[in-house]
Amino acid sequence: MRGQVEINIDRVIVHLLCCYTFLIPLEKILEVIFQIDTTLKPYRVLAILIIGCFIVRSFFRWTSNPELKQDVFLYGIFLYGLIITLVRMITVPFQLPLFLNDAFQISLYLGVFVVIRHVQITRNDITRMMKFLMAGILVNCLYFFNGFFFNQLYNRDGGFMDNPNYLALSAVVTILFLITHYQSVKGLFKRLLMLLLVFFLGYIIILAGSRTSFVILIFCIGLMFYFSPGKARGALVTIFFLLSVFLTFGGWNIVESAGPVILANRLKKNSSTDNRVPIWKGALKGAESANYIGLGIGQFKARFREFYQNENNQLIHRVVRNDYFLSPHSDYLALLAIYGALGLLGYLIFLFLTVKKALIKYITSVELDVRIYYQFGFLVLVSLILFGITNENTISPLFWILLTMSTRVNFLEIDNKQHVEAYE
Known part of the structure; x- marks a missing residue:
């Protein structure tokens, strides 16, 4: 009976974690859509629930952390x-207020870190959580894209995220997921859809104007090329070439003060x-x-x-x-x-x-x-x-x-x- 309760709580926690990851890229959604500025953002409420469930679970059984050495x-x-x-x-x-603010946030995120370390979770669960995170990222990217093209908000913005650099990083991570999983996907339509998403997210990176994220993307694609077997290298070279062309020339003259021009100017900017x-x-x-x-x-x-x-x-x-x-x-x-x-x-x-x-x-x-x-x-x-x-x-x-x-x-x-x- 105790084992049954423990496993059920583990599955509840995994489901909550999926919702949590989906809401992370939408951290400002209440503020943007409903003008509700609150400390208890949706993903933080989920984090509190996750930690609470884990505390309840711990009364039944405490499992070891397999990554404890590091x-x-x-x-x-x-x-x-x-x-x-x-x-x-x-x-x-x-x-004291600044301490409490930072300590509250760190406690939540470190608490979720501890939960994921201790619950019985599989690689498939982690991948599933990542897919929920990417779903939230895509929603945010579409919102940001809509604001840029249709609402003509030609400025660096993070959409529902707090910072355009995090928007760009989230796009980079999603691109890396799509490229690494490309070889395991069967079906022409699915592969074409993945390539279209790669190009779309690449364009989001340049609209966000994040130099660091742009460099990270190029560096990680280079790493994939270095470690990939012969058959995968051809696909990587093609993706790398098309992505480079897209990032360099795509939509260059949409607006002189934003978008691709912002990233280009920031890349050329003197570090001093x-x-x-x-x-x-x-x-x-x-x-x-x-x-x-x-x-x-x-x-x-x-x-x-x-x-x-x-x-x-x-x-x-x-x-x-x-x-x-x-x-x-x-x-x-x-x-x-x-x-x-x-x-x-x-x-x-x-x-x-x-x-x-x-x-x-x-x-x-x-x-x-x-x-x-x-x-x-x-x-x-x-x-x-x-x-x-x-x-x-x-x-x-x-x-x-x-x-x-x-x-x-x-x-x-x-x-x-x-x-x-x-x-x-």
């Missing part, structure tokens, strides 16, 4: 960050004039001011003015004047400033161990569907590592769900009886 370094970052934050509360002026450079310098000042021990959760934002008060960059000057803040625009610098050198080191070790494990699984997989699963996971992990160079993602639900799914490499064994009962 996850312990990730957990250690936030445990250390919480300790440092408590110290900062006592020793320096402290902004990029807003990220002075932002990164300020993040380093923040890390140095804390002696590389860590400022504490939410406190880089609280002390933003202190690190940028002498900065001449127009964007930063405007932000400081309005008594607001920007993110460090880099996962690695954000971790260094907020969680200190130990936090950054823990994250790098976590990434190294997970990349190594994912790559080994991918290279040694024999069955086609298993190999495709690990190939896609490896490419998503590489994408997140590169994306983190120019974006801070610790409070991004998209980043967390992609990190969770791409680093879930080992799976708990489920005996045949349980497996049948779970799906009845």
Whole structure:
């Protein structure tokens, strides 16, 4: 009886996770459509339900985390960050609301991470969750595309997402899924549909104007070419060539101030004039001011003015004047400033161990569907590592769900009886 209850709860959690992933790309849907600006966005409500179900499940049985050897370094970052934050509360002026805001979001996303690590879940479940995520991504891309062409909103926008860079990253991940799964799809119509979606999503990337996502896409396609067997290389070369032509020339003269021109101009932009450079310098000042021990959760934002008060960059000057803040625009610098050198080191070790494990699984997989699963996971992990160079993602639900799914490499064994009962 206890086993029956546990398996049923696991399946409920998986269904909730599918709904959760679908809603992540639609995070601002209530605000955009109904003008309801609330902290309890739909995907966060689902996250609370998922964590609640997991707590109930834990009363019946606690299963081990098959990825614990590398996850312990990730957990250690936030445990250390919480300790440092408590110290900062006592020793320096402290902004409690900013701490609570970031801590609330990190707790939700890390909580879902823990749930996916511990529930009895299969590769097919992860793939199914990814398909729900892609469905939400496509809905958001269509909304964004409609705004650009039919409503003539010629500006960088994320649609239902908070940031155009995340819109572009979500499009990149979907393209990678379509390309990696292309060889397993049968039927001319399905393959043509997949190619059309690749081109459409490629166009979304250039409309979003994300340089990092564009570079990630090219780099990951290059990786696929490098690792692919001879037969698949011809298809990859064709896709790569058509995609490059499409990204370079498609719709170039639609509007002079947006779309493809924005991405082209941003790619040509001198790195010394990029807003990220002075932002990164300020993040380093923040890390140095804390002696590389860590400022504490939410406190880089609280002390933003202190690190940028002498900065001449127009964007930063405007932000400081309005008594607001920007993110460090880099996962690695954000971790260094907020969680200190130990936090950054823990994250790098976590990434190294997970990349190594994912790559080994991918290279040694024999069955086609298993190999495709690990190939896609490896490419998503590489994408997140590169994306983190120019974006801070610790409070991004998209980043967390992609990190969770791409680093879930080992799976708990489920005996045949349980497996049948779970799906009845």
